[in-house]
Amino acid sequence: MAPTSARPREVTSVLRAVESGLAQGSPTTVWFDHQPYPLAELDRLSNRMASYLAARVKPGDRVGVMARNGLTALLAWWGSAKCGAIVVPYNTSNVGEFLRHQVTDSAPRLLVAQAEFVPELMAGAAGLDVVELIVEGADVAVPGFAGPVVDIDAALAAGDGDYQGPPIDPRDPSHLIYTSGTTGPSKACVVSHSYVCNMALDMVENVERRPSELLWTALPMFHLAAVAHLTGSVLIGASMSLASRFSVRRFWDDIERSGAGIAALMGSMLPMVAQADETEAARRVKGQLRVVSGSPVSADLAALWRERFGVQRVGAGAYGMTEASLITSTPPDQYRAGSAGKENDSFEVRIVDGDGQRVPPGTPGSIVCRPKRPGAMFDGYWRQPEQTLAVFRDLWFNTGDLGRMDEDGYLYFVDRGKDYLRRGGENISSYDMESVLGAHPDIVEVAVHAVPSALNEDEVKVTAVRRAGSALGEHELFEWCHGRVPRYAMPRYIEFRDQLPRNPVGRVLKHKLRAEGLTATTWSAQSSRGPVAEPAGNRPT
Known part of the structure; x- marks a missing residue:
């Protein structure tokens, strides 16, 4: 696919957008819990x-x-x-x-x-x-x-x-947004005002958002998506409703009360709402939501949303990360359920092999990108120039994820190349988790890795080696984690082993642990003491 020229777009900031909106009598209103x-x-x-x-x-x-x-x-x-x-x-x-x-x-x-x-x-x-x-x-x-x-x-x-x-200056830093550390402690992405605005406009275009259309979300403002949605509202003169907590039980009441035409969700929120019991509010507002964005979304999940709730489009149809977003998005009227859209006017995108060579359509490889617009991606990791250089090769940013492109240029996510997990819409650093768990006096070695979840994301499993003679139990280790790891990262499963699988140079083979999944000796927090608590900011009820 030959690179295309980006359509001109002003390098701006949300502050300029506010000034412009006020001068033009913008109707933008932001609702916090109504x-x-x-x-x-x-x-x-x-x-x-x-x-x-x-x-x-x-x-x-x-x-x-x-x-x-x-x-x-x-x-x-x-x-x-x-x-x-x-x-x-x-x-x-x-x-x-x-x-x-x-x-x-x-x-x-x-x-x-x-x-x-x-x-x-x-x-x-x-x-x-x-x-x-x-x-x-x-x-x-x-x-x-x-x-x-x-x-x-x-x-x-x-x-x-x-x-x-x-x-x-729009190119001045606006935010430091922390990403999950995968080979070290979590790093902060330096995000400029212009990057926030460019991402916001790409998100507006991706779902073909209309100025008259209110967007509802419970995505937290400590992540970039909610910040971009709010910025997009200001830029196009639209309104937005932000909930302080996500609740499955109150979701349709919130949609009805807000009058939202778009709901921005993520991760397990989509299957939880789709699989919840029918409510009077859901019946009353069937067809009100035109778009429900979020990922991952399978074709079956999208069909369930359409059939039960009359939603026209289900899924983000886009791909991005804190460092670079959105690198792909959906062209008008061309959404394909399950895909992450196509290369847009902000980024050039390729799928490459281990040598950096582009692979044929349909072949899995590493997702890499580079910006077409000024100020369209992050300005590096905060005070870590070496880490910033490490994610670029041949002047292409390596996302660390694997994907494939079809003959029409649609991107499909294949797998994570990075060693992190995702639960409850949050990226979880296995490095940080292992650092904390490794501090337990009875733990000699530990690996934190993903196992599949029924909610389309990951569940957290801890596979650990105890010190000789230790009587540490799984439930005791689980309780020890409270107050030491985030609530969204509390392990669902724990397994003690005599040793961890390693390669000849001593690196733990996490791919083998992931493949083995839930073994006969794996302890489950759910079966032992009920479901693991969701994060307080996004706890489903």
């Missing part, structure tokens, strides 16, 4: 936040945020952007070493959090030069923290609603 915030109000409140932050942080400083979808998360983002700071959203399910690594690595100058996350966040920030903590919610005490703890309402009241910050 509470409406018109664009003009969000602009004024984020000016107040920016004004308050500007007296405490400099352009380029990081503002760390730990909050569910809501006004606090948005104001921390837009407020940071308007004063030139970089926002760093932390996953609200992260705990212990997972969180401590990210907070320490990003070195925030100031922190913003909801009260429930303050103890864990401040434990992770111990020893850092944090000048202030801004809190939404109840009064909290932070032992050992010398800086002031300020209620967010007080911070907003002290800010200037007419604040004008420094000029912001």
Whole structure:
């Protein structure tokens, strides 16, 4: 497939989009748990936040945020952007070493959090030069923290609603977004304002979103998809509804109340809703949703959504990652269930073999890409130039995933080349999991790997070797993981062995462990103590 020229697209930022929208009388409204915030109000409140932050942080400083979808998360983002700071959203399910690594690595100058996350966040920030903590919610005490703890309402009241910050170049960093580490600790992608906007417009085009069409999602704002969906709403003058939690039981009530025409889901959310019991709300709104985006989606799952709920299109029909997104998407009226779309105007995409040579159509290989537009992908890993160079070969970005392309140029995902797992819509770093589990005094060796899930994603299995004479049990190890690993990463299965399979140079053969799957000696958390808890921010009910 010969590369095509990209259609011209302005290199811009969400801040410019807000200014333009207000000048044109944009009807954009953002709803948080059904509470409406018109664009003009969000602009004024984020000016107040920016004004308050500007007296405490400099352009380029990081503002760390730990909050569910809501006004606090948005104001921390837009407020940071308007004063030139970089926002760093932390996953609200992260705990212990997972969180401590990210907070320490990003070195925030100031922190913003909801009260429930303050103890864990401040434990992770111990020893850092944090000048202030801004809190939404109840009064909290932070032992050992010398800086002031300020209620967010007080911070907003002290800010200037007419604040004008420094000029912001669209190529300036907007976010640090952490990805799951696969061969080391998790890394932060440096994401520019222009990248967020380009991704947002590609997502708008991918689902052929209309300005009159409200989009509903419970995807968290600590991931890039929700940020891009919200940015896309501002760019096209549309409205959006964000839920603070995902609930299977309340899903159709939320869709009915919001009037949404598009729902953005991911991972296990799609089969859970599709397989849930019928509700009155689902019957009343049948046919209201035109699009339900998300992946992975099989042809059978897509058919179930169409038949039960009258949805015209089911599935993202696109492929991307934090480093580069969207590299493929669906052309207008050409969606194919099960595919990840085609090369778009933002990226050139190839399937290559181990030598970097393009393979014939239908042949699996590595998915590689390079941008056609300026500012269309990440600017590297935060403070890790060697890791940034390592993912490029011959000036092509290697996604680490395997795919194939058909004769028409449609991409089909084949498998992950990276050694990570995906559960509950979250990427899970086996490296981080093994680092934590390896610290248990009775564990000598450990491998964390995927086994298939009935919900189209992965389940987490721990295969470990105990020290000689240890009486450590599976249930005891499972309980030990609480508070040390994120709730979405809690292992579903545990197996103790005398040794782990290795190759001649000593590397653990995880592909063999994955192939063996659930053996006769595998312990299941579900059968022993009920289903493993979902992450608090996205717990199905």
